[in-house]
Amino acid sequence: MRTAYSVETVRTAERVLMARLPEGALMQRAAAGLAAACADLLGRVYGSRVVLLVGSGDNGGDALYAGARLARRGAGVTAVLLTPERAHAGGLAALRRAGGSVAAAGAGEGLVAGADLVVDGIVGIGGKGGLRAEAVPLAEAARRSRAAVVAVDLPSGVDADTGQVHGAAVRADLTVTFGTHKPGLLIDPAREYAGSVRLVDIGLELPDGAVLEALQHADVARLLPVPAVESDKYRRGVVGIAAGSARYPGAAVLAVSGALRGGAGAVRYVGPAGDAVIARFPETLVSDRGPKRAGRVQAWVVGPGAGDDAGPVAEVLAADVPVLVDADGLRLADPGAVRRRTAPTLMTPHAGEAAALLGVSREEVEGARLAAVRELAGRYGAAVLLKGSTTLVAGRDGGTVRVNATGTSWLATAGSGDVLSGLVGSLLAAGLSAVDAGSAGAYLHGLAGRFAADGAPVGAHDVADAIPGAWRDVRGVG
Template sequence: MRRAHTVEQVRAAEAELMAKLPDGMLLQRAATGLAVAISNFIGFTYGARVVLLAGSGDNGGDALYAGEKLARRGAQVVAVLLSDKYHREGLAALLTAGGRVGTTDDIATADVVVDGIVGIGGRPGLKPEARDAVRRAEEHHVPIVAVDMPSGVDVDTGETPAEHVKAALTVTFGTHKICHLIDPAAAACGPVHLVDIGLDLPPAPIKSLQSVDIRKLYPVPTGESDKYSRGVLGLMAGSAQYPGAAVIATSGALAGPIGMLRYVGPDAVAEAVRAEHPEIVAGEGRVQAWAIGSGLGDELDVPKVRDLLDGDEPVLLDADGLKALDDTGDHPSVLITPHAGELARMLGVERSQVESERLKHAREAAERFDVTVLLKGSTTVIAAPDGQVRVNNNAGAWLATAGAGDVLAGLCGSLLAAGLTPIDAAAAGAYLHAAAANLAADGGPITAMQVAAKVPAATRQLLGKGLLEGETSG
């Protein structure tokens, strides 16, 4: 599990640890890990041309001390000082080791630029001198390794309201920060390498579940299981206008852990679903959960859906089903799966606002509607009404294809019917959905039905082999 802590939490943990360690020891731990990560990133050390962008604060100190360690191993290290408040002890150590102070002209011939411009407490955006240095690295196609986070992003929200560094690698210390997991800042981080510096941290407000966590959640049947005890899902999807959505959502649901699916919809659509999946049962009956909305279009029955929302079974609302939700009731067992445009309509804001402030708006919707929100996107943000937040970021870009959301709705509904809580169903569903897409894509285009077809294979990998395609062990 990857845990992301706030700046306040990290600073408190660092202060507690520094009180127990000799002066400078914590900084040296971070600098050593940073130096190793830089060497591994460029693939060599002796003769490497390294330019440090050193601002004020500890991140600049980390960069300077890391530069000192690289210089002692034969690297040609140049420090570009972007603040009069640079870390003087760090610069002295670098100069003693053979490094030198240079200018942004040195960036043009560098193998790597190290972003030590601001620390985790810095404000979004870059000052002019830092902006010019970063632009020069971009112009000359020199990769940037960020210290702790790309300078200029908002650490605690994942937002990027101003110009910022776009890193090829981010090296962080002690724990992940929120910007490492939440887009759009996460996209600016590149791969994130975590260096353990011994922090004792409180519970994290944001978590990203990995394969071992999802494996523990997944409802595996036992020898005593039958189709009813495994879970029965009621699916209300598709219409004369969008019959394919019912077929796709059914495919996603049947690829999950349920024992049976009841399809409720127009006869003509039921026939299309049955033609693809003869094992479904058409018509209403007892279920353990509902998945409602994919492709309903104008055939959404709002009063009926609201009756189900007030019932005892958990409900997943997707697409058109979201129109039946209001903010007047208590819906702790409801899971909604909007994309940015749908959530924007629900909250009365512009889509661009949701896309740029994903965490903020997912939390706002969870609190306002008293539901668990799965906000789809390049990274999936899952926010529960009790404040829990989980993030899924193992999806590849090929998953952005028509009907993929219908697969996800069916799969998450299946997990709800099998007994998972809304937040666990959302986390497990998003994870397996992305893993299945990675398997199906194999580096090329895919369709929604191909994603659904790979969910069982992704599940077998999860339960038997551990790491899935698209996931790293870092």
């Protein structure tokens, strides 16, 4: 599992470690890791042209010391100092001793244009807001150049704690981060500025309670339900799907398709699209008598393609089992009924739906995804899965948020979210918590999207069909 910690926690851990180490040792560790990553990216260090963009903080010092290491290996290294009077003195001296040179910011654009590698050491993880005016031309020059761009700890101009980007920021091909991931490296929009991320261990001792968690294969494998010898379809869990309408019968079919592949033993469908569902999936238990009279279930999914019929949503929310609310269900659900529930509730909006629930613009949600998912969870007293390029899952308690990035842009297709709802609902019925079901479901769904697309357009039904392959891949089976 990858974890990300706040700037305050990282700074505290750094101070504790520095108190035990010789002066400057921690920066040397960071610089060594940074230089190694730069060398790997260059391939051939000797004779390469390296430009360091150096600000006034420790990031600038890391860049200077790393530059000195590269200069000793035969690279031509030039440091462009944005604030010469505040540049890290020790790092600057080390670079000069190694044969590196120094230039003023005014010469930076030309140097960047001819570089093989640009190292962004402008602003550290404590920076807020976009780049200052004098740094913007350098960031733009780096973007236009053929040089590879390496960010030190975090691309300058992005917010380490929130993933927000206010104004201009450096776009890196590689970010070398120290000690732990920072939330901004895992959450869009900042994540797309970071490029690939390489974590360098510098010996930090970090407490429990990370701000973000990102599950990996082994973590998801431990969560996935596996039937025991004595299992039957009811012991494995039954998930109810209250979805679809005369206008949107396909949403019901797609939600059922996800549910059938999610680990529950049986799927009950309730709604007006029963004929379409049974024609595609004859194993489904179909009813037209409403959620209350559909039979026993261990979890409900309500809302995909529901249109304007609020009755099934109200019935499902009154049930004393875990409930996933998606799509039209989010609009039709009574907020008070959601807050009064004692059984687990998981809401699964995309950015537009989240914006409507919060009364803000879609752009505000997309620009501050971490704040949005926390606000929704707190306001509704429910777990929330905020869909998007980096899907976030927040528990109702406002604790650690999980982030998932297994998906692909090809998943931005009609019905994909319906498949996800069915898949996650099935995991809820199999006994997973709301956060675990949402996290594992998003991981599998994203992976299935990658497998189905393989670089080409796909439909939602293709994603559903690829879920078993993603499941086997996660569990290392087959």
